Amino acid sequence: MVPAALAFLKKINGTLLRLAGWGVILGMAAVGVIIPYEVAGRHFLGAMPPWSGELAIFILAWISMLGAAVGLPRGYQIGMTFFLDLLPAAPRRFVRFLGFAASLFILGVLVVYGFDQVLVNVRQVSPAMKISMALPYLAVPVGALLMWLVTLEQTLALLLGGEDL
Amino acid sequence: MLAAFLIAFLVLLVLGIPIALALGGTALAYLLLKGDLSLTLMVQTTFAGMASFPLLAIPLFMLAGALMNESGITGDLVRFARLLLGRVSGGLGLATILACAIFAAISGSAVATAVAVGSVMLPAMKEAGYEEEVAAAATATASCMGPIIPPSIPFIIYGVIANVSIGALFLSGIIPGVLLGTVLMVYMFWVARRRRYPLEERPGWREVLVGTWRAVPALLMPLIIIGGIMGGFFTPTEAGGIAVAYAFVVGGIIYRGIKLARLPAVLLTAGLETAMVMLLLGLSEPFAWVVAVEQLPQKLLSALMVVGNHPTLVLLLISAALILIGIPLETAPALAIVTPVLAPLADRLGIDPLQLGAVVVFNLVLGLITPPVGAVLFSVCGISGISLERLSRAIWLPFLIGLAVLLLITFFPSLTTTVPKMFFKAL
Numbered sequence: 040m041v042p043a044a045l046a047f048l049k050k051i052n053g054t055l056l057r058l059a060g061w062g063v064i065l066g067m068a069a070v071g072v073i074i075p076y077e078v079a080g081r082h083f084l085g086a087m088p089p090w091s092g093e094l095a096i097f098i099l100a101w102i103s104m105l106g107a108a109v110g111l112p113r114g115y116q117i118g119m120t121f122f123l124d125l126l127p128a129a130p131r132r133f134v135r136f137l138g139f140a141a142s143l144f145i146l147g148v149l150v151v152y153g154f155d156q157v158l159v160n161v162r163q164v165s166p167a168m169k170i171s172m173a174l175p176y177l178a179v180p181v182g183a184l185l186m187w188l189v190t191l192e193q194t195l196a197l198l199l200g201g202e203d204l
Numbered sequence: 205m206l207a208a209f210l211i212a213f214l215v216l217l218v219l220g221i222p223i224a225l226a227l228g229g230t231a232l233a234y235l236l237l238k239g240d241l242s243l244t245l246m247v248q249t250t251f252a253g254m255a256s257f258p259l260l261a262i263p264l265f266m267l268a269g270a271l272m273n274e275s276g277i278t279g280d281l282v283r284f285a286r287l288l289l290g291r292v293s294g295g296l297g298l299a300t301i302l303a304c305a306i307f308a309a310i311s312g313s314a315v316a317t318a319v320a321v322g323s324v325m326l327p328a329m330k331e332a333g334y335e336e337e338v339a340a341a342a343t344a345t346a347s348c349m350g351p352i353i354p355p356s357i358p359f360i361i362y363g364v365i366a367n368v369s370i371g372a373l374f375l376s377g378i379i380p381g382v383l384l385g386t387v388l389m390v391y392m393f394w395v396a397r398r399r400r401y402p403l404e405e406r407p408g409w410r411e412v413l414v415g416t417w418r419a420v421p422a423l424l425m426p427l428i429i430i431g432g433i434m435g436g437f438f439t440p441t442e443a444g445g446i447a448v449a450y451a452f453v454v455g456g457i458i459y460r461g462i463k464l465a466r467l468p469a470v471l472l473t474a475g476l477e478t479a480m481v482m483l484l485l486g487l488s489e490p491f492a493w494v495v496a497v498e499q500l501p502q503k504l505l506s507a508l509m510v511v512g513n514h515p516t517l518v519l520l521l522i523s524a525a526l527i528l529i530g531i532p533l534e535t536a537p538a539l540a541i542v543t544p545v546l547a548p549l550a551d552r553l554g555i556d557p558l559q560l561g562a563v564v565v566f567n568l569v570l571g572l573i574t575p576p577v578g579a580v581l582f583s584v585c586g587i588s589g590i591s592l593e594r595l596s597r598a599i600w601l602p603f604l605i606g607l608a609v610l611l612l613i614t615f616f617p618s619l620t621t622t623v624p625k626m627f628f629k630a631l
Contacts, residue, residue: 060472063471063472063475063476063479064468064471064472064475066475067263067267067471067472067474067475067478068471070260070263070264070267071263071264071267071445071448071452071471074260074264074441074442074444074445074448075445075446075448075449077442077445078438078442078445078446081442082437092257095257095260096255096256096257096260097255099254099255099259099260099263099482100251100254100255102263102475102478102479102482103254103478103479103482103483103486104254104479104483105479106475106476106478106479106480106482107224107479107480107482107483109472109476109479110476110479110480111222113476115476115477115479115480116222116223116224116225116480116483117222117223117480117534117537118220118221118222118223118226119217119218119220119223119226119532119533120220121532121577122218122220123218123219123220134218134219134220135219135220137219138219138220138221139221141216141219141221141225141229142221142222142225142229144229145225145228145229145232146225148232148243148246149228149246149247149250152243152244152246152247153247155244155247156244156247156248156251159244175251175255176247176251178251179247179250179251180247
């Protein structure tokens with residue numbers, strides 16, 4: 040039962056993270072074009088586009104949350120494993136399990152209350168682009184949900200003993 | 205309540221969960237214990253911690269560094285440094301330090317500097333007869349200039365959390381960075397003379413001219429970035445945008461080193477590095493909120509008053525604590541943790557916020573080369589193939605040089621405040 044669930048979760052996470060990775064790539068490309076465009080507008084064309092700064096900031100929120108999820112299984116989100124490494128294998132696995140459980144709880148709160156904030160902000164519009172503030176806020180619960188799924192996969196892998204993390 | 209907050213933080217750290225989550229989790233534990241506050245505060249503060257214009261400098265400088273590295277520009281920079289210093293005693297070592305300084309003015313990260321310069325220079329120094337661990341230790345320490353000489357990711361993090369001008373912080377790193385490079389060069393010269401390292405062959409005029417010409421586009425980049433900020437033409441975020449456009453044009457069109465097929469991979473790497481820092485910044489915001497509500501800085505200040513309230517003494521105490529914190533923690537997470545606590549102290553103690561920023565960043569960057577753990581130590585070991593033990597034995601002298609520079613900027617605030625005050629009249 041658990042191995043089948045893990046295999047299924049791995050497959051889903053793989054697809055979701057690939058999509059999120061493309062989101063990060065497009066977001067970085069957009070920020071890399073928008074800001075030079077804004078500088079050119081201010082210094083050479085004499086007019087600053089009113090939407091550029093706001094759009095870049097909203098994209099940054101998405102890059103941050105999606106990128107955090109894509110980077111999680113790749114070891115980008117550094118933890119302090121200094122004390123963990125001192126432990127023998129069995130207690131280390133137990134402490135890792137506690138750590139995963141804590142991560143799942145923290146991320147779960149960000150997912151639930153994040154979606155709540157999205158709903159609260161649906162009618163709120165941004166100052167420059169006049170788009171719903173739900174769009175930038177959505178980055179928080181979506182990114183947190185992806186991280187929650189990755190952490191769940193890591194927890195199941197640890198329970199099955201397949202991976203000595 | 206404060207004790208519970210600190211215990212929750214330590215427990216989450218010891219559990220080994222990502223430090224960003226440990227910061228957020230600590231704030232969450234506080235909100236749950238308080239009971240009368242809505243958990244939506246977590247989401248609101250996290251979002252606010254990530255969505256600001258100054259923070260856009262982070263993805264931009266990450267991307268500019270990645271593009272410059274992809275373009276193969278490092279090879280030309282290193283060749284130029286060798287042409288310039290090869291005939292001096294220990295010239296290859298000196299060239300490594302100079303190349304690190306120039307690369308530091310393009311990239312804002314120590315690990316990126318160590319990898320870019322080290323992968324070219326460490327094999328060259330080994331071939332020329334330098335002891336591997338001496339070469340590796342000098343390269344590792346010189347890489348610390350990466351985040352000290354502008355641009356600098358740690359200064360952006362510090363500036364955003366502490367609400368200090370990032371442009372001014374960038375400029376505060378110039379003298380400490382150059383000082384570190386200069387003293388390291390003197391050390392390398394001394395080692396080379398004692399150990400009779402060979403000189404490089406005299407290059408022909410043609411070689412000198414071609415080598416210099418090829419390095420010009422790379423050398424212009426720091427001038428544009430730092431000059432633009434100093435002259436008040438760009439904000440640091442805008443300078444980041446210019447750096448990306450410049451790196452793309454120079455790397456893609458002049459050097460022809462950036463292939464379109466590789467671009468998604470470059471964008472993804474820079475994006476993931478950005479997200480790593482940004483998640484920390486986002487989740488440090490609710491943490492910082494609790495630190496402020498619980499008046500942790502004020503409580504720390506009263507504790508410090510028992511020892512004394514002289515600014516230099518306090519800075520020395522902070523340094524001692526930061527060196528210890530910097531051993532197990534990398535720069536970005538350590539900054540996310542300590543900045544909300546330390547920054548409010550500057551005002552109350554009459555310490556210039558620029559000096560405090562420079563001292564804090566310098567300290568944590570030194571942590572990258574402090575055995576037994578440090579990201580720069582690991583990457584230099586990876587490139588050179590020498591063991592961590594060998595590198596740890598050789599690093600102590602260059603590390604002490606770094607420590608001496610740190611003491612200098614602690615005792616003499618003008619080393620960090622003069623340059624920014626020359627160019628930012630409002631300071």
